Structure formats: structure tokens, C-alpha cells
Amino acid sequence: MTSERTLQSVIDSLGERGDKTALVDFDKKDRHCWSFQKLSACARAFANGLVRQDFKRGDTIALFAENSPEWIAAALGIIRAGMVAVPLDVQLGERTLGHIIQDSEARAIITTRKRVEWIERLDLEEKPKPILLDAGEEDWAEADWKRFLESEETELPTVSCGDEAVLFYTSGTTGPPKGVPLGHGNITAQLDTAAEVHLITGGDRVLLPLPLHHVYPFVIGMLAPLALGLPLILPFSLSGQQLLRALGEGEVTAIIGVPRLYSALYSGIEARVKSSGWVACKLFRVFLAASGFARKWVGLRVGKLLFRSLHKRFGENLRLLASGGSALDPELAGKLEALGWQVAIGYGLTETSPLLTVKLPNKSPPESAGKPVAGVEIRIESSAAEKKEHVNGHEVGEVVARGPNVFRGYRNLPDKTDEAFTENGWFRTGDLGYFDDNGELQLLGRLSTLIKTESGEKIQTEDVEAAYAEESAIREIGVLGEKGKLVALIVPDRASSDDGKDAVRKAVE
Template sequence: MSSLFPALTGGRPDRPALRFGDRSLTYGELAAATGALAGRIGGAARVAVWATPTLETAVAVVAALEAGVAAVPLNPKSGEKELGHILSDSAPTLVLAAPGDELPPPLRDLARVDVVPQTTEGGAFLDTGGVSAESPALVVYTSGTTGPPKGAVIPRRAVASTLDALADAWQWTGEDVLVHGLPLFHVHGLVLGTLGPLRRGGSVRHLGRFSTEGVARELNAGATMLFGVPTMYHRIAQALPEDPELAKALAGARLLVSGSAALPVHDHERITAATGRRVIERYGMTETLMNTSVRADGEPRAGTVGVPLPGVELRLVEEDGTPITSYDGETVGEIQVRGTNLFTEYLNRPDATAAAFTPDGWFRTGDMAVRDPDGYVRIVGRKATDLIKSGGYKIGAGEIENALLEHPGVREAAVTGEPDADLGERIVAWIVPTDPQSPPQADELADHVAGRLAPHKRPRVVHYLDALPRNDMGKIMKRALHA
């Protein structure tokens, strides 16, 4: 298979490729650094990458891909038990890290290769002609909410097809300059945010650590795109009224993209009101990379994740697997997908791999959604935690959360179900009030939801919290609420 990054050997070696803080590489410098490193690691089956938000991580992963070697990105915040599981499961022969990085005990038995971004060696790229489209590019470990993390084996074919489909949907070119401050051990920050611009021949400016000041600075200095998660856009929405430079920066961006969780409608509206620009959302997961997106030339409709990307088939199914054929915006079903964007397997887990697919090859995402008449997909939650069966209705927690967030007294909201002798399940709201000294009353919130959605979707129980438990990506950990 040819290189995933044709610009590395293209005709614009002086074009900026990567910038992390005040450190940067042109395409020529990146080609030299990754070529030299690829020569050192070529022949390995898998290499671990200590995935700090640095230039070294980007160089390490690109070098592995150029060498035809599968990279296993490691979250530097992982505990020793989780790291030990990942290392024993994936069995990398090397760990790639920045010089001076202190690695925890589980990694100290591995041979270490320090990644040096600036090099004068000018290493020649290996011939990847023997590397097939189905060869593993990455092994990315899932969050492990129901047991030890599973390693999703992502082939080169999936990386290429997803990034090319997004280029079509977002009109993404080599002239784009992307800003983000996302971690580099998962699909959003690494594949979309780092490998995506490099495949196009464009530039990445990584903030190191997200800040609204950093976003304003980079967008006002010629960057064209911003990738973020809802927590980031929430902070942006809060800062906009007092920050004209931030409003100017967002107004001038070509594309604002949110992902990894649903962006509340009220944050969409606040950003649009202040900047005239709309944030678009996309939907994907580790095992599938990207499935859908609002298109750059489509309607940027808040609360939806758009339409299936080129090359992706998507269907909704009932609990018994029967496909839902009506696009009525109301009928809730599980999303199933198939296409060239899918992973190959869970490493060393044939049982879990088999269970993840239907007999006819559709991947069971576990996400619940409805489809509008024009095909737009609206996700209403996870099957395991966000589908509430109450009074004979199937209700998605996500739409109730959005309704609650429209109440001025609610700063954060999560919705779950709990057993109820009469209803089967009752709807429970977990609220972080805007003013902890004067929180909105439970009856007021129930009426608010009933008036916006339907009476059977109102919360029956309300809990008040100082903060919602979230993971590194800003996703609410609902199992922790009930715990």
C-alpha cells in the first residue's frame, strides 16, 4: 500500500506540517525525522507510543505508519494496572517516547527508542509496497467500562477511507490549518486531529493544553479549522460575551467541529449568537473511526450528527434486529454500520469480535438514535446507559439532557433510568445548578421538560451535584453516578 502521507515526499518541503507550542516541523523536516525513525523500528510487529501531547508523539506515530508497523498509543494518565494489561495484551517490542520522559514501571522492561524530531540524518523511507491495506495501522484501547480495555485493531484501509471521506464532507484541503488541544492517545486527537491534516498536506497547530486564549490566538493568526469536544466548546460559549478577540477568531474560521460526545443545543446557540458561525458535529467511535457528519455544504443543524459519510452504510434496528425503515425523527433504534471505515478485530478477543458484528457483517455500535425524514441522524444515547424504557416508551436520555440544559438554572445535566414498579423505569435527572444556593425545584424542571418534549419524558427524580463525573474526553461517566 502506498504511503498514508503523500505530502511527506511531495514537492513542498518548506510547508509547515506540525507545530506544538513554539516547536515546529516543516514537511521536509518531518520526512527526515520520520524516515530516520522508521529505519530504526522497521520489522517490529507493534510498537508502543507514550502519547503525550507533543511533537514527539506525532513523529513516532507517523514513523510507525511509514514503516508499516502498528502503533499502540498509551494514555500517560493510565494507572499501572491498566498499562500492564495493555502491554501484556498487545506485546509491543519497543516503546517510543520523548527524551527525558520518565516511564512507569510496566514500560521499563521494554526496549526504549527516544524520538528526536529534529534530525539531520535524512533517513530514507522504507518501501511499504508489501504492506497491505488490511495491515494494522493502530491498536487503540477502548475505555473498558465493562471490563479490561479491548484493543481495537484499526487497519490502514480504515484510516485512509475515514480521512478521505471527511475531506469530501468538510471540503478539507492542504490549504487548511487545524487548531486543537486534544489528547493524542485516541481517535479524535490522533487520527482526525493529527494524521488528518498530514494526509491532506495541511498543517496542525496543537495548543498543548486547551485554552480559549490559545484558540483565539491561532484562529486569528491564519488557522482555518478548530476541532474540540463539548467541554471545550462549553468553555468557549461561556467566554465569548467578554472576549471580542475570541468572537472574531471563531467568526473567521472556515469550520468548527465538535465530537466525542453530544454538544448541548444551548451551547450551539450561544456560539452562533456571538459569532454568526455554527459548530458542526460528527459521529464515530474507536472501532469505526467516523460514521457520519454534518457536511460543510449541508445544513448545520444543532443536535444532529449529520448524514453517513461516503463509503459508510448505516441503519437503525429494533431490539430483535429488525431494520427500522421509517425516517420519522421519533422511532429509536440502535445504530449499526458497515463499510471500509471499520476495525478488523479486538486483539486476542475472537469472542468479543464475533459478538460485535451481526451475521451479515454490520457492527453493533450500542448507540441509540432516530433519523429525520432527510436522513440526518440524531443520537439519543447509549443502549447500555441512555435508553430508558418508561411506561411503554423507549426514551433517549440525550434529548432530555438537552431540554434540561435550556433551563437557565441548569449548568450541567445528566439523565439516567432506575427501576420503577409502575413504569418499568423512571427518569432520573442529575443536575449541577447554575446557582447552588438557589437550585431550580424538581417540579419546575419536570414541567420544563414536559413542555418542550412530552409529558412521559419528564424526570421523576432530581439529584443535585457540585459536578458531574467525567473522563479525559469530557464524557459523563454515568455508571459513576449510580455508584
Template structure:
């Protein structure tokens, strides 16, 4: 297959910037190839994925060497890290100099990544002759482990190239783009899309280190063209916009604002659009599938929708019997199943889990429930396990109720789950963070609000008030924690 980074030797400008530290393309090529020489026979390598130049260089070097990289979340506890290390069996760990590694990593050889190696003009023959094959493992990324120990999704080089090239088409992504993000680098959003994506195009990455609206204003106001974020980041942006005209100006000048990893509430969509004249577009993907759908840069941004299938991706909705839902029924909720070159190869050491993840015909069962508009736009309403509520004979997606609740001026955050009910089967439960904790909206008021916007059978029967919603590192609400509280 073609190289993952065809621009590595052709581009001359800035490739990576983390804070005040940066590498040009010639410097990245020299630095990464120097490290790749040391990794050629390493088997698998773990990467202590701090938001740093060293993490980006380490992953690029592993890919140049044809060695699978295992990104590690620096916030993981010892038990989770121990499981991942036993499962993936890396031979060494790459880290930035000075990083303090936990005891779980003590048995691994440590290689500090030196980003001070500069272009020396020499040739660096790296790894196996030629580019590794398209099915060669590139990354092993561990899932969140919400239903058991984390599983290692083996992502081949083919999947990375297919997703990034499909997004090039959908987003009109080019080497002229400068991307800003503050996402973690142990996840496919921040690492593959946010770091490897620009490098495949020959563009530039400016990582904020730690997300803040000041950094967004600074970078978008000084030449950056794209912003990647998760809903919690865009929520903070929406909250800050009324008092920050410079932020509004910077966002208005961006070519593309992209949100992913969870649904962006419609209320935040509308607030950002009203203040900046720009609409955030959403895309939909998973660790196992990389990217499946997106609103196109030349398409219609539609709040609450994740766009249409990307080039090369087949997508269908199926009912509980596994039968395909009619494409012309916009009210029919079904599970999303996908197939295409963007899919993972397997769960490492888990043949049973791998087999169970696929339906006949090679369709991957995402577990996400969705509606589909007549023009093909997909609207995700929640997870099959936690967000599909069967109440009074109706199948109800939690996501649309959450969006309706967030339109109420007295609601700051909201999540919706179901719980057993002897009459309805399941009753709808709203978990609400009030805008004013001293004067929260009443349960009856919220029920009437939802019923007026959606339908009476979709109103919450129970409202529980919280100071905050439990979220993971990517900003996703941890609904299993709510259901157990």
C-alpha cells in the same frame, strides 16, 4: 494501496506545530524516515502519547515502517497499562526525551524520539517494499474499558484512509487548511483526525498542548482555518464569549468548527452561533468504526444532529429484535449499526468479542441509540446500555432530556439516567449541576420545564444535585459512576 501520506514529499510548508516548536514537511519526512529505519523489524511499538511533536513523529514513523503503533494514555494507571502491554506485546516504547515513564513500562526498551534531525536530502528506503497492504494493522487503539478491561481495536490502513478521504469530501478539507486542536493523542479524535488527517491532505496542525480559549483566539486569529474540539471545550468557549470579543472574532473567521466524541448540548450550539454567526458542526464515530456520519461543510448545521452517513458508510437503525426501523419514522428509536471500509479488523486476542460485535451481514453493533430525520440526519439519543430508558411503556433517549434541562437558566450541567421503578419499569433521574449552588431550581420546576418542551412522560421523576459531573479524558460523562453513587 496508495501511501497514507502522499503529501509528505510534495508539500513544503509547515506540517506540525506544538507550542513554539514546529517541523516543515521536508523536516518531518527526514525525521520520521530516519526513525522508521530503526523500527522496521520492531513488530509492534508502544507510543507514550504526550501532546508533543515526538508523539506525532513517532506514529508517522511507525506507519512509514509498516509497524503497528499502540498509543498509550499518559494518565493511565499501572494496572491498565500492564493489561495493555501484556495484551499488545510491543517490543519497545517511543517517548519524548525526558518524559518520566511509569514502572509498568520499565521492562520495555525505550527509544527517545529525536525531532532535531533535519532534512539531509538523502533517500530513506523504509520498511517492506512498497506500501503495506490495505488490511495491514496501522494502529491498535484501546477502548475505554467501561464494561471490562480495555480492548485493543485493530485499525487497518484501509480504515484510516477511508475515513480521512470521506472527511475530505464532507468537509471540503484541503492542503490549504490549518487545523487547531488541543486534544489528546492517544485517541482517534486527536491522533487520526486531528494529526494524521492534515498530514494526509498536506495541510498543517497547530496543537495547543493544553486547551485554552487564549490559544484558540491566537491560532484562529493568525491564519488557522479549522478547530476540532470536544463538548467540554466548546462549553468553555461558550462561557467565555460574552466577555471576549477577540475570541468571537477569531471563531467567526474560521472555515469550520467541529465537535465530536460526545453530543454538544444544544444550548452551547446556540450561544456560540449567537455570538459568532458560525455554527459548530458535529460528526459521529467510535474507536472501532472511525467516522460514520457528519454534518457536511455545504450542508445544514443542525443543533443536536450528527449529520448524514459519510461516503462509503452504510448506516441503519434496528429495534430490539434486530429488525430495521422504518426510515420514514422520525420518532422511532433504534440502535445504530454500520458497515463500510472505515471499520476495524478485530479486537486483539478477543475473537469472541469480535464475533459478538457484529450482526449478520457484517453490520457493526455500535450500542448507540438514535433517531433519524426524514432527510437522513441522525440524532443520537444515548447509549443502549445507559441512555435508553424504558419508562411507562415508552422508550426514551436520555440525550433529548439533557438538552431540554440545559435550556433552563438554572442548570449549568446535566446528565440523565434511569433507575428501577416498581410502577414505571424505570424512572427518569436527572443529575444536575446548578448554575447557582445556593439557589438550585427545584425538582418540580425542572420536571415542568422538560414536560413543556418534550412530553409529560419524559419529565424527570427524581432530581439529584452535584457540584460536578464525572467525566473521562475526552470529556464524556461517566454515567456508570453516577448510577453507582
């Protein structure tokens, strides 16, 4: 499945939705709605303004601000103008930010007033032109993004599906972040996938609580719903109160989230139940077990009925929790489903735009990562392992992939690009896994975190970390290999004991 469309045509089609709501943006007290017509017109006007200000096709423009309708319109405008959007994390350190701006060669940076002085302090030979989403004052009038909103039609550059559309930067664990350019064809292939799996459909309203500098919220959380004509709900903040407000008032039916969000959601529910007394705790556990049993063995979904008061609190329309970005604990997924919600999980990487596999509600075993999406080929490269290994008779190796969603290579890093692909062009994900009898992908961890002990046993450090993280005395833990032995760096949870050192020692014995 190769998409010949570009995001330019996708953006142009948004206006065809007319007055239908595209964005619902919550501020501290009120909410503001943008129609598809308004969003499309604003994106087109910004594209016109960029071209009139002598920005060229292929120029890179960074976005360094929190989520907002203006941020979304600006990003769409950059792409519509044939330029490359570079979404940045607002929490980047000064050194990392400077590296990314220099590496991306950003000609302009869309940001806010409070960040301008910080950007000006960066040690750069050539600083990007600031464009402010909140200029307001006379001092900043020249940098006001509204000055770029040119309603007069301008001939905009056209692009091909192979041209770059968005440049993401992945977190660097052993070095500076790497630039991952995704082309128009890469992303439109993912939009086609989102439409084909029918996970979100015509009547859905999608909560987007994630920052847009990651590929998962940018493509799956923002572009896919908009391309399907669905409204996005933008919460004011990630506090429990504001999320509940957005869920209820926004009449949300689906959340695009990450495991940490769903873990916090379930912990909050559990804490509320515990505060209600032992009777409530007992009933909660009984209902949860009964709902899980009915769903697993009888195929009945009774969670919404058993937990009616919970669904009233979170919004009776909410049905789907979509998780990506990292692995969702199967036990947590089962609990959320027992509570009456559907859970969908996507697996992929920034380099794959991002989805490689999708696990649809009630379609796969709990531990599975799902099946490859249409157009994507995945195979297991056993040569990546030191010796051939099998699980339940299935060959284990590195998960490698190819398809229209896979990027072509890192920006300015030809050696890293060569390392990322096999000789015959398959992308190396760096994940260990195998396919089971039903064609479901089972993941076993990262190759880079696999440690071989003195005895020759191979241990996945992520599993060890997850096990010890359950101990109340441990707040954070990192497991490393040192001369064939496991060692750990531990941050104690001081709230759990007066003597953190002794508590941690007991936890790891």
C-alpha cells in the same frame, strides 16, 4: 469505495510538499515550525532506525506522551516501518496502563523521563523498551529517540491495506478497555472521505487542541490535514490565554474540537459579556437572535459583521468549528453559528475509523447527525428493539453500518467481536436512531442507557441527565435503573448553596 492505498504511501508523499509548513508548535513563549520535508524525513529516519534495531513488521509500539512534533513524527515513523502505533492516554491509571501494555504486547513505549519510573513499577512479565522523546541527560542516552533517527536508507517492510496500522483502546465502562485495531485501508478510506467533503481546503490552518490517543483527533485532526498539505497548529496548553494565542499567531481557520471545548468557549464569551454590564448583555442577546434569524430564514450570515470585536479577539481568519467525539447540543451549535462561525459535526465510533456521517454547515436540520459519508452504508435494525417503534412514521432501531472504514474485530476478544456484528456482517453501533424523509440520520441515544420503567415507558437516561445538569445546584449526575424505577447519583455544586442537600432536593422535585 474501497481504498487500496496504505498509509505508507500517504506518509511518503508528505515530503513532496517541501518547505511548506506542516507543524507550528507553541511552547510557553516561542513557537517552532516544522516543514513537510522535515517531518517526512524525521518519520522516515525513525522508521529506518526501528528496522535497524530489529523491530519487525507488525510489532506494536506504544506512545505515552503529550502532543508534540516529535510524537507525530514517531507515530508516522512506526506506521511507515510497517509496525502498529498504540496511542495511549497520559492520564491512564496504573492498572489500566498495565492491562493495555500487556494486551497490546507492545515491544517498546515512546514516552518522557517523568513517566519512565512509573512504567517500570508496572507488574508486567515483560516490560516494553523505553524510547524517550526528552532524554537529554547522560543517564538516559541509551533510550534517546534520536539514536533511532537513521538517515541511511533502509529497506522497509511493505504492508497491504488490510494490515493493522493503529491500535486504539476504548474506555471500558463495564470492564477493561478493548483494543480496536484499524487497518491501513480503514484509515485511508477516511482520508479519502475528508478530501471529498471539502470541509477543509487548501488555504486552511488547523488547530489541534485534542490529545492524539483518540481516533477522531488522530485521523481527522492529524492525518487528514497533513494528507491535504495543511499546517497543524499545536497550542502550548488548553488554557484560554494559550488557545487565543495559538488562534491568533497561528492564523487558524479551522478547529478540530469536541463539544466540551465549544461549550467552554461559549461560556467564556457569555461570562465576558456579563462582566461588561447589562447594556452589553442586552445588545449581545439582540444581535445573537438577529443573526440566528437571518441565517435560518433568509440564508444570510451576518454574525461576523455583528460580532466584529469577538472575531478580532479569536482571530479574524477562524471560520470553521468541527465537532466530534460526542453529540454537540443543537442549541449550542446554533449559538456558535449565530456568532459567525460555521459548524460541522461528525458522527461515528472508534470502530469505524471514526466517521459514519457528516453534518456540513447549513446542510442539515439542527438535531440531525447528517448523512452517511461516501462508501458507508447505514441501515436501521429494528429487531434490536423489544417491539417495533416509530417516530413520525419512521422505523426506530439500532444503527448498524458497513464500509471500508469499519474494523474487523477487537484484539484478543473473539466473543466481543461476535457480539459487535450482525450475522451478515453489519457493525452494531449500539445507538438508537432512524432516517427522516430527507435521508438524514436522527439519533435517539444509546441502547445500553435506555431504561424501561414499571409503567412500561422507555426513558433515555442521557436526556434525564442533561435536563437535571442544567440545575445550578447539581454539578454531576448519573441516572440508573433500579427495579423499574429511576434512581440517581448526584454530586452537588457546593458553590451554589450553603446547604447542598436541600438545594439538590429542591432541584429534583
